[in-house]
Amino acid sequence: MLGPRNYLLRQGRNRSRRAPAHPLLDCSIPRIVAVRVGITLGDPHGIGPEVVLKALAQFAPAADVELVWFADPLLVKGQAEALGLPVPSVPCVWPLPPVDWAFGRGTSTSGQAALDSLNLALDAWRSGQIDALVTPPLSKEHVPLPGFTGHTGYLAQAAGGEALMMLRGAELTVALATEHVALTDVRGALSVDLVVRKLRALNAALRQDYGVASPRLALLALNPHAGDGGRIGSDEQTWLAKALDTAVHEGLDVHGPFAADGFFAARGYRDVDATLALYHDQGLIPFKMLAFHDGVNCTAGLDLVRTSPDHGTAWDLAGLGRADAGSMLAALHTAVEVVKNRRAIR
Structure with a gap:
C-alpha cells in the first residue's frame, strides 16, 4: 500500500526477433517513481484533522503522488461525520488502539x-x-515527552542534522536563527557561528528545495533601529x-543587518528571496500578518522533507467547522514540490 507505483512503458513487443533494434527505439524508458507523502494526525482535539479533511477534499494529486494518513480510521470517520x-x-495507517477524542482543549492523551x-x-520515512x-x-x-x-x-x-525553521508564503520567505527559545535566552543562544550556519542552510534550501539559482538574503538586526550606532546595543x-562578513x-x-520594523514596513522582503530573523516573533509576526492563510512552515537542512501549516491547534475553533485549510493545502503542495526538486538535482 505504501510502496511506489512504477510505470514501465515497453516498446517493440511485436518486433521481429531477427530485425536489429534501432538504438533510439530500443532505449529503456525510466520508471516513474511516486512521491509518497505521509500526513500525521496532529492533536485530535484541535483543528488538525479538520484542516486535513478539507485539504484532502481539494487536493488533486498528480498520478505520481501517493498520500497516506497516519491516523486512526475510526477517528477520521468520526470527525468527518461530526463536521x-x-x-x-x-x-x-494506525496499528495502535483506537484514539479517544473530543473537540476542545488538549490533554496528555491527545498529545x-x-x-x-x-x-x-x-x-x-526511515524504512523508505x-x-x-x-x-x-x-x-x-x-x-x-520531557523537553x-x-x-x-x-x-x-x-533525522540527524541541524534543522532550519523556514516559512514560505506568496509574498515572502522568513527563516529563524533561533526557534522556540525564551526571549530572555535569545542573546545567549546567538553567535557568529550559529548565524553563519543558518545563512548557509537558508541559501542551500532555496537552491536545492525551491530552485532559486542565486539566492539573495537579508539579515535582520537584534536591537531596535539596528542599535542606533551603538547607543542601544552594539551587537x-x-x-x-x-x-x-563571513x-x-x-x-x-x-545584506544587513536591517532594523526589523523599517525592513518590513518598507517591504524590503520584496527585494530578497528570503530573510533571516534572529528570534521567533521578529520573523513570525510579520510573516503571519502577510501570509497566514497560505503560509507554510518548512523544516529545511535535513534529509527528511517536512512541511506544516503555519497555525496552531486553535482550540476555540475545534469542532465548529470554520477552520481555514488553505495553509494545510499549501503544505501538501510544497512537500511534493520539494521532493521533486531534490530528485531533479541528484
Whole structure:
C-alpha cells in the first residue's frame, strides 16, 4: 500500500526477433517513481484533522503522488461525520488502539496520540516507505515527552542534522536563527557561528528545495533601529557584522543587518528571496500578518522533507467547522514540490 507505483512503458513487443533494434527505439524508458507523502494526525482535539479533511477534499494529486494518513480510521470517520465533511479515500495507517477524542482543549492523551502518529510517520520515512512528512499542528504542552519544544527540534534529532525553521508564503520567505527559545535566552543562544550556519542552510534550501539559482538574503538586526550606532546595543557593529562578513566572504549574497520594523514596513522582503530573523516573533509576526492563510512552515537542512501549516491547534475553533485549510493545502503542495526538486538535482 505504501510502496511506489512504477510505470514501465515497453516498446517493440511485436518486433521481429531477427530485425536489429534501432538504438533510439530500443532505449529503456525510466520508471516513474511516486512521491509518497505521509500526513500525521496532529492533536485530535484541535483543528488538525479538520484542516486535513478539507485539504484532502481539494487536493488533486498528480498520478505520481501517493498520500497516506497516519491516523486512526475510526477517528477520521468520526470527525468527518461530526463536521459534515467527506471521508477521504486516502489510506489510514494506525496499528495502535483506537484514539479517544473530543473537540476542545488538549490533554496528555491527545498529545500522546499526536506523538504516536509522528513516530509512525518517522518509522515509515526511515524504512523508505514515504518521502515527506506533512504535520498538522500539535500542542507542545500536551505532548508527554520531557523537553519537547516542537516538530522542528524533534525531527532534527530523529533525522540527524541541524534543522532550519523556514516559512514560505506568496509574498515572502522568513527563516529563524533561533526557534522556540525564551526571549530572555535569545542573546545567549546567538553567535557568529550559529548565524553563519543558518545563512548557509537558508541559501542551500532555496537552491536545492525551491530552485532559486542565486539566492539573495537579508539579515535582520537584534536591537531596535539596528542599535542606533551603538547607543542601544552594539551587537550589529560587532558580532553580527562579523557574521555578515563571513557569509559574504563565503560567497553568499546577503545584506544587513536591517532594523526589523523599517525592513518590513518598507517591504524590503520584496527585494530578497528570503530573510533571516534572529528570534521567533521578529520573523513570525510579520510573516503571519502577510501570509497566514497560505503560509507554510518548512523544516529545511535535513534529509527528511517536512512541511506544516503555519497555525496552531486553535482550540476555540475545534469542532465548529470554520477552520481555514488553505495553509494545510499549501503544505501538501510544497512537500511534493520539494521532493521533486531534490530528485531533479541528484
